[in-house]
């Protein structure tokens with residue numbers, strides 16, 4: 303029995319690195335589709351989703367729940383389709399993500415529109431699609447959404463995102479619940495804003511009923527505050543912060559209910575950490591136990607979960623080719639054909655990603671793996687023990703299914719890379735490698 307080295311990755315009897323349920327050779331994938339290349343495993347994605355659903359089913363105790371996959375983690379259409387087929391909905395943060403979800407066949411009634419700044423056009427798009435919930439992060443947005451909903455005669459549901467003033471232990475750039483973070487509405491202001499909003503709505507409704515000439519379409523529109531939510535950050539390993547946030551959420555729900563609001567949706571965001579190196583990650587069961595200790599068990603309560611990284615983080619690798627190696631004053635440096643524009647995480651968060659050679663027998667040496675971009679931040683590993691690569695070798699950069707391709711760019715006019723999905727015994731191209739035409743198409747037509 304061959305030992306799995308990391309999620310979906312193992313070396314076969316001949317010491318060749320394989321990935322996915324049918325054990326595709328990393329070298330074959332590189333030769334068939336070219337490098338750099340993202341490859342995902344459908345069974346790992348489904349496995350993570352099913353694990354989440356399974357734990358929810360056994361622990362929810364009568365509460366209704368919905369998994370809204372956080373699209374920003376990886377928004378490829380085929381991935382969205384795969385996730386939709388598993389019954390999940392989506393957490394989106396832009397009109398572009400909404401457009402993708404609709405193309406992938408995700409039911410609008412399973413879509414939550416999050417984000418700290420949505421434009422009027424984006425809000426209108428969400429209204430017209432009839433999405434499940436708008437997660438609203440400010441009073442300004444609440445009033446704007448209501449105005450737009452009234453204008454279009456659409457009834458919409460709102461969940462207010464709270465800022466609970468707690469700092470989850472993770473990288474500061476991906477901690478979102480602290481008092482100085484831009485996200486959410488300070489929890490102590492939620493009740494006031496909700497009351498003020500209701501008062502204004504009642505005023506508007508009174509004015510409307512006095513105006514007999516009002517067309518009936520406009521009479522029905524507006525928004526209802528019927529949810530509360532939080533998202534305190536990403537790659538969180540310590541479940542106690544989720545519990546603290548849930549406590550604040552439930553206290554707020556009680557005070558809103560006492561004031562006559564019917565809070566039927568509680569959105570607990572995403573943020574569960576995964577293993578990149580040797581982190582001790584929370585079991586889904588323990589994460590849910592923490593939340594369910596606090597969340598009420600009312601029959602009319604719908605719980606929303608927005609995992610991104612947990613679903614796809616460990617299900618994707620980036621295959622890159624070693625272009626050359628050099629020795630700068632005793633420092634061994636491997637230059638590969640992937641760069642920070644393809645995977646930004648190490649440059650942005652100094653994140654760790656395991657790096658494996660396509661052949662097991664390569665020894666190890668202290669070295670760096672860098673990309674060709676003109677920035678010193680363009681590295682995947684900095685002075686650490688790496689395989690002793692040879693020119694032309696392939697490296698697999700692990701655990702980059704989430705926030706890998708979705709954060710990629712054309713910096714340095716590099717063509718964005720291809721994506722492949724392994725499903726059963728097939729490796730299917732799910733995004734073509736960009737071509738020079740793609741790089742220039744939006745400029746050529748308006749070049750002077």
Ligand code: LLP
Pocket residue numbers: 372374375393416417476533535536537571572573574608609610611612647651704705709
């Ligand atoms: N819900 C909301 C409102 C979010 O803002 C996010 C992620 C999620 C759910 C999903 O969180 P997850 O389960 O994936 O942790 N680019 C960074 C991560 C940024 C996360 C932003 N928000 C990285 O590469 O680590």
